[in-house]
Amino acid sequence: MNYLNSLPISTIAIESCIEISETIQDAAWQQSQNFSTLSTRLQAYLNRLCLLTVLPWLEEIWGIIAKPAPNLAVLHSFWEVVNGTAITINQTRLILIPSLAIDINEIRVPQEWVDIPSWAGDYYLAVQVNTEDGLVKVWGYTTHLQLKQQTNYSAGDRTYALDYEDLIHDLDLLWVTRQLCPDIPTKTEVEPLPNLSLAQANNLLERLGNPGLIFPRIAIPFSLWGALLEHGGWRQRLYELRTGIPQQWSIIQWVQTGISDLAQQLGWNYLDLETSFGSRGIAQTNEPVILTRHLIIAGQNYELQVQSPGNITSGFWIIELQSLSLQGLIPSGFKFRLLTEDLQPFPDNECVADTATEKLAIELQLEAGEGLVWEIEPTPENYEREILRF
Structure with missing residues (x-):
């Protein structure tokens, strides 16, 4: 069953794409309904589709065990406020960045995945999702180091962008690199975020927890936003407030x-x-x-x-x-x-x-x-x- 309209994937050989099963599409759609807006429901749907398709595919082609990070059960609190999903392979951290874009001319990585210290990844995978044809394509990747050194940062939507020609398009190179050169630098240092007081956090949660605020991630300075999100308990509370569900941790x-x-x-x-x-x-x-x-x-x-x-x-x-x-x-x-x-x-x-x-x-x-x-x-x-x- 298809829930979104999009055009066929371009510039990619269809036979190299990963097929999304109807079972996964149905499950992802049903599990992505309890979010605050249509936009966040769509975001959760795309990220869940991406995760449930790409993760087992990587396990198959690389013969490894990959896990959602930190845990599949808490990813809703990420997807309510930001696009992207982290997975781990041993000590290597990969960030999946899905997009419905027809033209794969760039990757746009939300700042949270780059500048929140505990969220930063080793590698960032650009993923094109075609829900109409039920296909997913990992079309390129980059590193945290390259994102910080070579990308254009957009303050308007708080993203780091990297053009198609600046990405590596052979995913096997990522695996070979990790096998042969495990100590090769992939990250650059990230400035620590401030410590929020309880009063600050409660004030921010009251303001940002209003579902009428459509774009909470750009409503306050990034340092405060990042510090709030990095605290898993506060991020979970933000999700509860925005979706109106009862307190889960009493x-x-x-x-x-x-x-x-x-x-x-x-x-x-x-x-x-x-x-x-x-x-x-x-x-x-x-x-x-x-x-x-x-x-x-x-x-x-x-x-x-x-x-x-x-x-x-x-x-x-x-x-x-x-x-x-x-x-x-x-x-x-x-x-x-x-x-x-x-x-x-x-x-x-x-x-x-x-x-x-x-x-x-x-x-x-x-x-x-x-x-x-x-x-x-x-x-x-x-x-x-x-x-x-x-």
Whole structure:
């Protein structure tokens, strides 16, 4: 089924294009409806089509495993505000930039993918999407280094543009380069973004969360915009405000009415679903509440636990990291910390494994509505900042 009208791909041999299955088109269309405007729904649709088609194709032609970054479940918060999708192949980061443009004469990369430090990629792939004929073509690529050194930056739409003749068009060269010259420079240094206070972030979220503001990404200075987006919890909240969906990260709501769908997709669950959660909700039982999130750190399985030993209204919580390996020990050198919503430390907010230990735990008393961000070193696979609101 075709949902958009576009002309056939030009200047590319049809046989070299990747076919989009009708199943993927249907699924991508259905999964791209919960966005604030027609434009953002289209953006989400194109990016999902691109991801679901290009990622398995790269895995097939290169014989590798590629993953959406940071996680497929949170990409909606990116697509609500910016075009593009990141994927990772081992330590290499690729940014897919889809376009419906008929003439493939340039790539236009949104500034977010270049100048937000944690978003910047090694390589940027120009992808032409033809929804009418059900075809996708990766027609060229460049590096972060080349984008910063050779492109024309447009302040009007905050994009970096690079002409067709300046891109490399043989994608196999990218793979060969990474295999033979893994240390070749692909990035240039990016200036750090400012730290936003909680008051600043809340003010920005109130303003930019209005879906009537059609282009939030150009409504404020880039330094503020980039700092807001780089914080995964604030970016998720921006998406919720613009689309009008309920708050997804309230621990109290998880306890009382069930864990949100998004949180479940990211691995949050109950320690014992059968005995801890019934149709009436945990809050109506006398059992201790233990929420868990599965993590993979350095190839091993771990579990983050959030528990309230007594009544959840007391504000007393224990948050801890445990190993799920056979030995059941967290290696020495691991660090587990909690930060305020705006990433500030507080007394006794961190614990370190000086030797191998059974768990790293932090006990704390929280005010109603207070938000916390958890961090672990080494960083878990597909880590994304979450604001756990109590």
